[in-house]
Amino acid sequence: MNSTGPAANDGLHLLPFRGLRYDAQRVGSLAAVTSPPYDVVVRPDGLNHLESADPHNIVRLILPQAATNGARHRQAAETLDAWLADGVLTPEAEPALYVYEQRKGDLLQRGLIGALELSAPAEGVVLPHEDVMPHVIEDRAALMRTTAANLEPLLLTYRGNGSATGATAVIERTTLRAPVLATTTEDGFSHRLWAITDPADMDRIAADLAHHQALIADGHHRWATYLRLREEHPSPGPWNYGLVLLVDTARYPLQVRAIHRLLNRLPVADALAALDDRFRIRTLDEGTPLPAAMEALGSAAAEGNGFLLTGADGRFHLIDRPDPALLARTIPADRPEAWRTLDATVLHATLIDHLWRIPDTSEHIAYIHDTEAAVGLASRRGGTAVLMHPVREEVVRDLARQGVTMPRKSTSFGPKPATGLVLRSLALG
The missing domain is CATH 3.90.1530.10 (Conserved hypothetical protein from pyrococcus furiosus pfu- 392566-001, ParB domain)
Incomplete structure (x- = not known):
């Protein structure tokens, strides 16, 4: 060479x-x-x-x-x-x-x-x-x-x-x-x-x-x-x-696109029940098409943390506005604010680890790039698809320059x- x-x-x-x-x-x-x-x-x-x-x-x-x-x-x-x-x-x-x-x-x-x-x-x-x-x-x-x-x-x-x-x-x-x-x-x-x-x-x-x-x-x-x-x-x-x-x-x-999570062994009804009023839950109208559901997620994510859940029921459930006290208890305080407020951070630290108590293994969690594929797999398997909103490139670059790594599979460029x-x-x- x-x-x-x-x-x-x-x-x-x-x-x-x-x-x-x-x-x-x-x-x-x-x-x-x-x-x-x-x-x-x-x-x-x-x-x-x-x-x-x-x-x-x-x-x-x-x-x-x-x-x-x-x-x-x-x-x-x-x-x-x-x-x-x-x-x-x-x-x-x-x-x-x-x-x-x-x-x-x-x-x-x-x-x-x-x-x-x-x-x-x-x-x-x-x-x-x-x-x-x-x-x-x-x-x-x-x-x-x-x-x-x-x-x-x-x-x-x-x-x-x-x-x-x-x-x-x-x-x-x-x-x-x-x-x-x-x-x-x-x-x-x-x-x-x-x-x-x-x-x-x-x-x-x-x-x-x-x-x-x-x-x-x-x-x-x-x-x-x-x-x-x-x-x-x-x-x-x-x-x-x-x-x-x-x-x-x-x-x-x-x-910059999001990478979605498929929770293979958690039915969507159980996922919603475990939230116990610590997130706001809004179930979208039956028959809401996926693009419209993702637009609703984008609007919610612009104001704070938001996720779209779906499973065998075929409905889209928008969850947002997490309890600030819950976030304070479950998210490490020794990281920059930009990291602590990431959707992926809240998803893994607060929802997956604390409320849903799901092991982060391939048997329990799959990482899916394609939105339609995530929805279809959740419906067929009876699990829960957690659809994410993408992170801006500037946020990713700023955190990287600080030497702070994001939760894995946080972004898809x-x-x-x-x-x-x-x-x-x-x-x-």
């Missing part, structure tokens, strides 16, 4: 790498081999759909199916080796940074994919904002260790000056030429990829990014995994870097990069 720009700095250090990309002649279509990030493919039907889309769909690497964890990871490594041997995946001839564009209607997002030099949290270069689950890190680390590859990029954001200068100028000039890859996935997003190999362009990017810090928008567990694997490989080398997509949100703002467009082999640097 060849470095461009300063070898050391106080900001971001993004290096080119020899990407692994699908040979379009060896697969049914580029769209058919892509996948959402591994943690978005939450339902078996989604996994089966992706596996059947093309025998070389990337989900066979990021979510391999076998009887044991060890067998899954070995299967992914064997599959990756086979695809490389067969020419399904091929390495680029030279290291590159990649401009990645996603477009759907009026939404346009552009950023840079590269190998980011890893930094310790104390250095403040890359800011996490959510807690992580150790068992997920163990699984992702074993997968990366066995495959010796970064199979999908994290999504990181930074705040430029909002104008087409520095890295952004290089990005926008690059998009004027023909891409090396273009496809449209079934969700309606078009994806285009360009390779940057010109040393002068790389130097401009390096000089610009050296002045910035980044916020992890999506991929906290993969970032923690990168750091774990770097500790295992202390000598300078490819394990000191991790695959990321870096987006300037001053130029290309991301969408997007659009997320499609997995499978470009991979990074640690064997290639």
Whole structure:
């Protein structure tokens, strides 16, 4: 791996790498081999759909199916080796940074994919904002260790000056030429990829990014995994870097969505009964459509903490205005006010831990990105879907700069990069 720009700095250090990309002649279509990030493919039907889309769909690497964890990871490594041997995946001839564009209607997002030099949290270069689950890190680390590859990029954001200068100028000039890859996935997003190999362009990017810090928008567990694997490989080398997509949100703002909770073993009637007048409860009219219910939640959340509950009864129950004395008893007082008033904080500290007394395990709580999916699963399983209102990006960034992590799965930034467009082999640097 060849470095461009300063070898050391106080900001971001993004290096080119020899990407692994699908040979379009060896697969049914580029769209058919892509996948959402591994943690978005939450339902078996989604996994089966992706596996059947093309025998070389990337989900066979990021979510391999076998009887044991060890067998899954070995299967992914064997599959990756086979695809490389067969020419399904091929390495680029030279290291590159990649401009990645996603477009759907009026939404346009552009950023840079590269190998980011890893930094310790104390250095403040890359800011996490959510807690992580150790068992997920163990699984992702074993997968990366066995495959010796970064199979999908994290999504990181930074705040430029909002104008087409520095890295952004290089990005926008690059998009004027023909891409090396273009496809449209079934969700309606078009994806285009360009390779940057010109040393002068790389130097401009390096000089610009050296002045910035980044916020992890999506991929906290993969970032923690990168750091774990770097500790295992202390000598300078490819394990000191991790695959990321870096987006300037001053130029290309991301969408911020909520991640909902599915309480598998708590019927909605029991959830409401346990509130015992410590929240205001308003049951919306029967037949209220989901968009209207989410609008009502947005209005309530603008005034304070609010949640929308639904389950097998098919009704939406809006709960808000929690008892201040209850919040004072149940929420830790040694955190910033912005953290103590987060909906996710109130949900976990006050509702899940104190009133509902639900263990925070995968058997009891599922984290669902898609609102309709959360509602449907709660109805079919007889549990309770807790629908959330999204947090503003400024709140997330401010808390991260203070070194304060939010409850895990508090936010969902997007659009997320499609997995499978470009991979990074640690064997290639």
